Amino acid sequence: MPQLSPHVQNVPxxxxxxxxxxxxxxPDALVLSIGEPGFPTPAHILDAARATLDRDETGYTPNAGIPAVRAAFARRAGAASGLDISPHRAFITSGAQQGLHLALTLLLDAGDEVLVPNPGYPTFAMTAELLHAVPVEYPLYPDHGFQPRVEDIEALLTPRTRVLLLNSPSNPLGAVLSRDLTRELVELARRHDLWIVSDExxxxxTFDVPHVSPLxxxxxAGERVITSLTLSKTYGLTGLRIGALIMPEGLETAASTVMESTVSCVASPSQYAALAALTGPQDYVAEASAHYRANRDAACAVLDGKGIPYLAAQGAFYLWADMSFATGGNVRDWTFQFLKEESVAVAPGTAFGSIGEGWIRIALCGDRAELLEGMRRLPSPADAG
Incomplete structure (x- = not known):
């Protein structure tokens, strides 16, 4: 059999x-390692997808998406940024991951560098490598609350740097960028003529702090920020694969060309489900947010009781906990041992970068009783001696 492309084989x-x-x-494992919302999808969203099939609207859609859906995403982005976002700037994608791939395809050439957070979501670097670009990690240190520092990023810039990738609220950290820091990061990109891809x-x-978009x-009209949005987490639509990029004016033709050569267009039932989600009742979002906050508070109480250090999550639905007292310098192996001994799965911090060594990510989005039972099985520093 012929060999796969070397750059594909080298992606971890x-x-x-x-x-x-x-x-x-x-069997019977408690799965706290993956961010899968556990609420039933609201009926009006499912009805909209069914109605699309009932009227046999199953043909191609425009590369950029159905106009009403683009307008709905533009309104959402406008509400978050305080701007009047034109629907022409919204480009519908098959979830946030396909949107990330589309955005980086537009911006990167072979050998170009993209600045990605460490710790950060692993597909940031994986996508860059698949495009023959070079991911360069900027550090998020525990001593600074896992927040980026402008001077750390600026020190990494080279003539090949093209993109600064931001993620707030952060997966895996639950950290949220402040308004002032967000402004400073956009100014940094402007000084060095960088694109920003903002995973939102x-x-x-968010909990007791606002979400601030770089937009x-x-x-x-937009200058350098491309924002990635998705309904996977917001409305629990992970399997419908529906999201959007909000781009500066003038990129639609190039994006349509790339879209045509990858997935062509997003399925119409998913788009109409998105339209119903964005324009219909918002009870699901309010209830989910309250559930995640309550789970966070209950989980933090368990960690406090055990004396396990953690980052107080300000957003998303994860808790970032320091288990270095137990992991022996190899948190990846420790998570498999913990699963074997206690039947609980948590994500190893090294899934998100080298600075994650010794840390774990705990998903807060599921059943509270299962979450707390899984966390009670964590060892404490006292247990480690």
Missing amino acids: ANQIREITQAAWDT CYEAF AFDGD
């Missing part, structure tokens, strides 16, 4: 999927 396995698959293969998958879920500092 996703450690989140590794431990989660092992948990799925373990969890924009609906707010990018001018009325």
Whole structure:
């Protein structure tokens, strides 16, 4: 058999999927390693998808998406940024991951560098590598609350740097960028003529702090910020694969060309489900947000009781906990041992970068009783001696 492309073979396995698959293969395991919302999808969203099939609207849609859906995403982005976003700037994607791939395809050439957070979601670097680009990690240190520092990023810039990738609220950290820091990062990109790709998958879920989009500092028509939105987390539509990019004016033709050569267009039932989600009752979002906050507070109480250090999550639905006292310098192996001994799966911090060594990500989005039972099985520093 001929060999696969070397750059594909060199992309590392996703450690989140590794431990989660092992948990799925373990009878009665408590799976706290993956961010899968557990609420039933609201009926009006399902009805909209069914109605699309009932009227046999199953043909191609425009590359950029159905106009009403683009307008709905534009309104959402406008509400978050305080701008009047034209529907022509919204480009419908098959979920946030396909949107990320589309955005980076538009911006990167072979050998170009993209700045990605460490710790950060693993597909940021994986996608860059699949495009023959070079991911360069900017550090998010515990001593600084896992927040980026402008001077750390600026020190990494080279003539090949093209893109700064931001993620707020953060997966895996639950950290949220402040308004002032967001403005400083946009100004940094402007000084060095960089693009910003802003992953805002969890924009609906922040706790006692606002979500601030870099779009707010990018001018009325957009200049350098491409924002990735998704309904996977906001409305629990992970399997419908529906999201959007909000781009500066003038990129639609290029994006349509790339879209045509990859997935052509997004399925119409998913788009009409998205339209119903964005324009219909918002009870699901409010209830989910309250559930995630309550789960966070209950989980933090368990960690406090055990004396386990953690980052107080301000958004998303994850808790980032420091288990270095127990992991022996190899948190990846420790998570498999913990699954074997306690039937609980958590994501190893090294899935998100080298700075994650010793840390774990705990998903807060599921059943509270299962979450707390799984966390009670964590060892404490006292247990480690």
